[in-house]
Amino acid sequence: MDFRSKVGCSASVVRAMMRFESEKIPDGTPVHLSCVIHTVEEKAMADKRMGLLVAGFDYSGVSEEEFNAWYDTEHIPERRAVPGFINCERWIGADNPKISLATYDLESLDVLQSDAYRKIGGANLSPWSKRMTAKSKRICRFEALQMPPGNQRAPASAPALLIVSMNVTPEAEADFNAWYDKEHIPALSKVEGCLSARRFSIVNSASDGNQRYLAVYHLGAPGVCSSDAWKKAVDTEWTARVRPHFRDPLRIVLKRYERKA
Numbered sequence: 642m643d644f645r646s647k648v649g650c651s652a653s654v655v656r657a658m659m660r661f662e663s664e665k666i667p668d669g670t671p672v673h674l675s676c677v678i679h680t681v682e683e684k685a686m687a688d689k690r691m692g693l694l695v696a697g698f699d700y701s702g703v704s705e706e707e708f709n710a711w712y713d714t715e716h717i718p719e720r721r722a723v724p725g726f727i728n729c730e731r732w733i734g735a736d737n738p739k740i741s742l743a744t745y746d747l748e749s750l751d752v753l754q755s756d757a758y759r760k761i762g763g764a765n766l767s768p769w770s771k772r773m774t775a776k777s778k779r780i781c782r783f784e785a786l787q788m789p790p791g792n793q794r795a796p797a798s799a800p801a802l803l804i805v806s807m808n809v810t811p812e813a814e815a816d817f818n819a820w821y822d823k824e825h826i827p828a829l830s831k832v833e834g835c836l837s838a839r840r841f842s843i844v845n846s847a848s849d850g851n852q853r854y855l856a857v858y859h860l861g862a863p864g865v866c867s868s869d870a871w872k873k874a875v876d877t878e879w880t881a882r883v884r885p886h887f888r889d890p891l892r893i894v895l896k897r898y899e900r901k902a
Contacts, residue, residue, distance in 0.1 A: 690791030691727075692750035693841055693857070695804065697742040697780035697893070703773060708741070711773045713900055719761045720745060725752030728795060732802050732895035735863035740780065742804070742895055744857070746795055750786055750844060781806070781848035781891065785841035785855050788822075796836045799859035802895045803866045806843065806852035813886035820883050821856070828874040829858065834865035850889025863894050 700708045712731060721729045727746040734740030752758060759765060766774070783806065787793065809817040821840060830838045841855040858866065865871060 689749060690789070691787045691794070692747035692752065693783070693785045693787060693855075694745040694747060694753065695742065695781060695783040695785065695855070695857075697740070697782070698774070698777040699737075699739055699780055700741055700773075700777040701739045702778070703776045705739075708773060708777070709898075709900065711769050712741070712743070715767060715769055716773075717743070719767075720758075723752065723755070723757045723761070725749070725755065725758075728797075730795065731898035733898045735801065735894040735896050740893065740895070741777075741898070742780075742802070742893065744795065744802070750784060753784060779847065780893075781846075781852075783841075783843045783848070783852075783855055784845040785843045788840040788842060793837065793839055795839075795857075796859050798897070799836050799861070800897050801860040801863040801865065802897075803858040803860060803893070804855065804895075805858075805890070805892045806848070806850070806855040807890040808850060808853050808888040809883075810886040810888065813883060817854075817883050817886060820879050821854075824877065824879050825875075826856070828877075829871065832865065832868070832870045832874055834861035834868070835859075835871075836861060848891060850891060852889055852891060863896050866894060 717729045717731065720726050725748040727748060728744075730744050732742040732744070734742075747753070753762070761767070826838045826840060829835055836859040837857075839857050841857065843853050843855050846852055860866060
């Protein structure tokens with residue numbers, strides 16, 4: 642039977658269906674084709690979670706003109722050309738413009754293991770990249786996996802950004818994740834000026850705290866995350882219960898970088 646022509650599925654789904662087509666449920670009834678398709682496609686969607694790369698620097702010891710020229714004319718264009726990089730955005734500290742942060746949505750974290758990325762990353766960084774990063778203080782570098790549903794892209798052209806990363810004590814981890822997913826993210830998402838709220842688990846961390854959890858909020862303005870509405874959404878009984886278990890917090894408020902003419 643030509644499953645692909647019957648249902649219009651991808652080759653990977655077809656292969657999975659061919660593996661399962663002879664299986665039966667316990668009473669001996671053959672598995673219905675539509676059930677197989679549904680199950681296989683659901684698993685494929687669950688396995689394809691987007692990734693995020695975050696790189697932050699304090700470049701106080703570097704010429705601002707050269708730092709921005711390096712980022713804008715070499716570093717970002719190199720990454721934008723790598724298949725799987727969805728977007729490449731730059732941010733600067735809302736209070737300290739010498740804080741620079743770049744965020745990159747990825748089709749998956751596998752992108753960072755691809756030949757195309759390896760040619761420009763790690764040991765293969767350009768001489769200019771090696772010079773700039775050596776003169777700057779790294780704040781963080783996070784390779785993170787978006788938490789379910791896992792397929793939300795950053796909104797385009799958001800004026801501001803808040804990142805919050807931390808660890809949590811092991812005994813409170815289940816409660817922490819439930820609080821984040823069931824109360825904290827939904828409440829902050831409803832605050833006026835919050836354009837998106839996403840959670841990530843950090844797979845590889847390079848920072849003073851080596852944090853494992855990351856939340857990223859795109860905002861209409863830097864002041865959104867200090868508004869009365871934001872504070873009201875944060876200050877709950879559940880927050881008070883989990884907050885003593887936070888460890889190694891890193892919180893940075895940023896605004897969108899705009900290249901000077």
